[in-house]
């Protein structure tokens with residue numbers, strides 16, 4: 001029984017320049033599809049030429065937003081292996097997102113096998129060059145036609161691949177952050193811990209507003225008291241205060257990042273004290289005033305580690321780590337990217353080889 | 356200058372039975388489209404044969420949920436007029452939703468003109484029969500390709516029409532409601548006051564859970580204290596306590612319903628005291644215990660008035676108005692549907708004639 005049968009494209013695209021890739025702008029020649037219908041379950045797993053998705057205008061995804069997605073990267077190691085970073089965590093999270101949004105579960109192993117096949121098929125698209133990688137975007141949309149507000153009976157899983165450039169083409173460098181106190185991204189009991197489109201739609205206005213003020217990301221506060229720190233842009237966030245590293249606990253409105261988990265494990269391995277707990281924005285700014293806020297950084301698949309150089313909240317505008325990349329941030333970045341790219345020993349067994 | 360040029364379909368569909376329409380299951384022969392691109396603005400308004408929307412798999416709507424929609428109904432009056440109910444309010448709300456989600460504003464008059472043309476073109480689809488009507492679904496989706504998280508630069512406005520059946524084919528009757536205390540639909544600072552897909556995705560799991568317990572809708576509480584009443588399913592909600600009508604105030608997490616506004620105005624006109632204020636679920640259940648909770652009903656375009664016959668919260672399960680349709684609920688339903696259908700005098704000027 002051949003799983004994931006492949007239909008090859010008849011017209012290969014011209015590949016983009018490896019030094020002008022950017023993020024999520026180019027896509028490879030093929031994509032992975034699988035369909036769901038009530039009664040039949042997930043069926044028809046297949047790899048086909050990359051091309052448009054055609055949906056009835058009443059398809060539920062256009063109206064009631066039943067959608068979940070994932071994001072991960074594949075790297076080519078110096079030994080020529082094609083590797084993923086902890087894909088089991090992404091696929092588990094995909095199913096957790098599905099559960100929250102009322103979408104039927106997928107078989108993680110089957111999907112991982114499909115992604116591996118797709119990656120091997122598209123191997124010539126793996127971009128050369130320091131820091132480049134292949135971004136993998138699995139997503140599931142409700143495809144059933146009809147305007148009733150309820151869980152759809154038909155879905156499609158799609159996986160597309162995008163060769164992406166280094167997040168820091170000129171080397172890792174800190175960003176300017178704005179503490180958002182009007183808009184809220186998520187609240188306990190809502191969808192914040194799911195990777196679903198509505199969370200991102202909720203954040204776009206705030207993001208555009210602060211961009212025009214010269215900030216690169218928003219720091220989200222909790223939706224209840226607007227006091228506790230949640231995430232930064234679409235990354236998890238860490239602070240080093242007085243030698244101890246703290247990050248917001250997973251409280252139901254925060255996405256459980258794969259990078260977040262990896263950072264926590266690395267720190268524990270290194271003997272650096274790390275705590276998951278509530279962190280108020282007041283505590284943070286007070287720690288800065290007392291000279292105890294040593295570093296701050298975001299974590300996520302795209303940037304891996306994104307140092308925070310300054311942070312504005314109300315009238316307070318503070319500089320962190322002298323506006324430079326902190327020592328621990330740099331070490332985490334080097335270690336994690338080293339493991340991901342196969343340039344460092346993988347003592348945790350985080351790399352997954354696709355062949 | 357011909358606005359909204361029409362391309363006619365070459366193959367008309369067979370029209371469905373007027374007594375088996377349901378809601379949002381059948382669509383007419385044509386649809387309205389208009390495109391947006393940065394620099395050019397909204398352009399290419401047109402009416403074309405109803406058919407699939409073809410999008411790149413990386414189209415932003417599939418990933419970051421930039422989407423807004425509206426819902427309204429057209430009726431045929433006994434005099435043969437085709438009328439809409441307060442469409443200016445829907446189009447204003449569409450633009451308010453756009454503002455929250457970072458989507459460019461439309462020209463309300465231009466869109467209303469387009470909808471009118473589409474309705475006239477599809478007049479033979481207007482279903483005959485008591486209580487039937489034409490449901491109008493305008494929506495805007497981010498069509499730009501690419502995986503960066505930001506406001507898209509390209510959008511499409513689509514309007515589709517669906518002949519729908521009476522909401523109460525056997526006459527208005529009360530529903531069973533479950534007070535939801537785990538899941539949250541929206542929170543102040545979030546997207547609750549916008550009509551955007553993510554809000555509905557957030558509600559589907561709760562809705563499916565209570566459906567399987569025999570309830571027809573969820574009563575949403577506020578996301579902060581989980582104490583104050585917000586909406587019921589996708590309707591606004593009203594209670595009659597001790598002769599006074601109360602409804603949750605527009606606090607930023609509630610949709611400003613057109614039916615809600617119309618009910619408030621009618622009640623004022625009738626001299627019935629009505630207040631928009633915070634209402635706790637405790638207050639409600641206490642009022643019931645004291646015999647002061649006289650009626651409860653939801654309001655929305657689909658049902659117009661949906662009487663609430665019983666309500667379960669924790670261990671408490673109460674019956675309202677003896678499980679029957681209350682007197683005021685019935686009067687509001689008759690009056691509003693009468694005005695909408697052109698069977699009653701329209702002293703507020705709410706009807707809009709499309710010709």
Ligand SMILES: Cc1ncc(COP(=O)(O)O)c(C=O)c1O
Nearest residue numbers: 234235236255257258259300301
């Ligand atoms: C909202 C949000 N938070 C955090 C993260 C970080 O998660 P991960 O480390 O798994 O990429 C992401 C996605 O990358 C995200 O979208």
Ligand SMILES: Cc1ncc(COP(=O)(O)O)c(C=O)c1O
Nearest residue numbers: 589590591610612613614655656
């Ligand atoms: C969440 C929500 N609340 C309330 C309403 C009622 O609004 P309207 O009376 O404008 O239909 C709707 C839509 O119909 C809705 O989707």
